Structure formats: C-alpha cells, structure tokens
Amino acid sequence: MSQKLTLALSKGRIFEETLPLLKAAGIEVTEDPETSRKLILATNDPQVNVIIVRASDVPTYVQYGAADFGVAGKDVLLEHGGEGLYQPIDLDIAKCRMSVAVSAGFDYASAIRQGARLRVATKYLLTAREHFAAKGMHVDLIKLYGSMELAPLVGLADAIVDLVSTGGTLRANKLVEVEHIMDISSRLVVNQAALKLKRERLQPILEAFEKASIQ
Ligand SMILES: Nc1ncnc2c1ncn2[C@@H]1O[C@H](COP(=O)(O)OP(=O)(O)OP(=O)(O)O)[C@@H](O)[C@H]1O
Numbered sequence: 001m002s003q004k005l006t007l008a009l010s011k012g013r014i015f016e017e018t019l020p021l022l023k024a025a026g027i028e029v030t031e032d033p034e035t036s037r038k039l040i041l042a043t044n045d046p047q048v049n050v051i052i053v054r055a056s057d058v059p060t061y062v063q064y065g066a067a068d069f070g071v072a073g074k075d076v077l078l079e080h081g082g083e084g085l086y087q088p089i090d091l092d093i094a095k096c097r098m099s100v101a102v103s104a105g106f107d108y109a110s111a112i113r114q115g116a117r118l119r120v121a122t123k124y125l126l127t128a129r130e131h132f133a134a135k136g137m138h139v140d141l142i143k144l145y146g147s148m149e150l151a152p153l154v155g156l157a158d159a160i161v162d163l164v165s166t167g168g169t170l171r172a173n174k175l176v177e178v179e180h181i182m183d184i185s186s187r188l189v190v191n192q193a194a195l196k197l198k199r200e201r202l203q204p205i206l207e208a209f210e211k212a213s214i215q
C-alpha cells in the first residue's frame with residue numbers, strides 16, 4: 001500500500017479547529033476551503049492530502065478507506081455506528097452538548113409526568129431513541145437534516161434533540177434546554193486497514209495530534 005495519506009475533514013469549525021493539530025504534526029494545508037471550490041486540498045507534504053466532505057459523511061469515507069483518517073463529532077459517530085473505524089483520540093475540539101429543548105411556554109416536566117407521547121424532531125435518531133427509551137418515554141421521532149430549532153415554533157414537534165454550545169440559537173428562537181443528554185467533542189477516526197498498513201506514516205501524526213490536543 002502506498003504511504004500517501006488522505007485526511008477527511010468537514011468545512012467550518014472542524015477544519016478550522018483541526019488546523020493547529022495538523023500544524024503540530026508539521027502539516028499545513030495550502031488551500032482554503034472557504035475560498036476554493038476544490039474538494040481535494042494539497043498540503044505542504046506532497047504525501048498528505050485533505051478531502052472536504054459533509055460532517056456526517058466523514059465516517060463513511062474513512063470506513064471504506066477512501067480516506068485513511070478523519071475528524072468527526074461524537075454526535076456523528078454515534079449515528080454512524082463506528083463500523084470499520086478505529087477511534088484512538090478524543091481531540092477535544094468542536095465542543096458542545098446534545099440536549100432536549102422545547103418552546104419556552106411548554107411544560108416538559110408535566111408532559112412527562114402525564115405520560116404524554118411527545119413528538120421530537122432531530123437529526124440524531126439513534127441517540128434520541130436511546131435517550132428516551134432509557135427514560136421509559138414513548139416518543140414519535142421526526143427526522144430532520146437541520147434547523148431543528150424551527151420545529152417547535154411551527155408545530156412540527158413538541159421538542160427537539162440538537163446540539164447546543166452558547167445557547168444563542170435556542171434563545172433567539174425562544175426555546176429552553178430541558179435535558180442535557182451528553183457532552184460532545186470531535187474524535188480522530190482511522191481506517192482499520194490503513195492503521196496496520198500505513199502505521200509508519202500515521203503513528204507520528206497520531207502522536208502529534210494527541211500531544212497537541214491535551215495542551
Ligand atoms: N455550535 C457548535 N459548537 C461547537 N461544536 C459544534 C456546534 N455545532 C456542531 N458542532 C460539532 O461540530 C461538528 C460539525 O458541525 P458542522 O456544523 O460543521 O456540520 P453539520 O452542519 O452539523 O453537518 P452536515 O453538514 O453533515 O449536516 C458536529 O458534528 C458537532 O460535533
């Protein structure tokens with residue numbers, strides 16, 4: 001197997017927050033995905049390329065070996081299932097939490113007490129299903145791909161399961177957080193075959209990432 005390495009990243013916060021880790025490993029991306037339409041970006045190391053994919057597609061590219069390694073949020077990895085992926089390092093970047101939120105006027109506690117069957121909109125079906133099942137709550141899940149905060153405002157759902165960081169998006173839409181499901185950060189994921197066959201190239205990068213992420 002060639003010792004060329006492909007790293008899968010998503011545009012935006014994951015790309016931005018991975019740059020310092022790459023720098024610690026001596027790798028600098030020479031093109032900016034915000035201004036370039038290119039999806040394969042070169043680095044200062046001719047043996048290392050970065051591919052730009054949707055955040056939720058990172059595990060798929062790595063699972064199938066189209067990328068040797070990538071960076072993905074715990075939210076995304078839980079939905080994907082982690083098949084074919086080695087997850088050696090929590091990079092402690094893109095930190096937020098997954099929460100349940102409702103409209104400010106909605107009495108979530110009493111709806112639960114009365115055993116109401118709630119409609120919950122989310123992009124995170126598996127995690128949400130597990131959360132409510134563990135609480136013994138019966139919910140109808142509605143799959144959305146974004147703008148979850150809108151759902152309670154227009155009567156699509158009673159509650160949402162979504163990511164919260166500053167709380168600004170909830171506040172702007174008059175929603176309140178009623179349950180904290182879990183803390184979220186991004187992890188390095190590595191293709192299992194690449195880990196064995198390209199260990200010599202990957203190992204120093206993994207070590208540099210690990211060292212930089214705990215600082
Ligand atoms: N507000 C936030 N603050 C910090 N981290 C966040 C925040 N929102 C999401 N994240 C984390 O960053 C990751 C990437 O988020 P990003 O917004 O770039 O992609 P996305 O829009 O959720 O995904 P997709 O493009 O696949 O729909 C998420 O999977 C999550 O782990």
Ligand SMILES: O=P(O)(O)OC[C@H]1O[C@H](OP(=O)(O)OP(=O)(O)O)[C@H](O)[C@@H]1O
Nearest residue numbers: 146147162163164165166167168169170
């Ligand atoms: O608590 P806050 O700091 O307001 O962050 C929370 C928002 O961040 C994420 O959206 P993002 O900004 O990634 O937008 P997108 O999902 O449309 O990409 C998430 O889906 C929330 O809407």
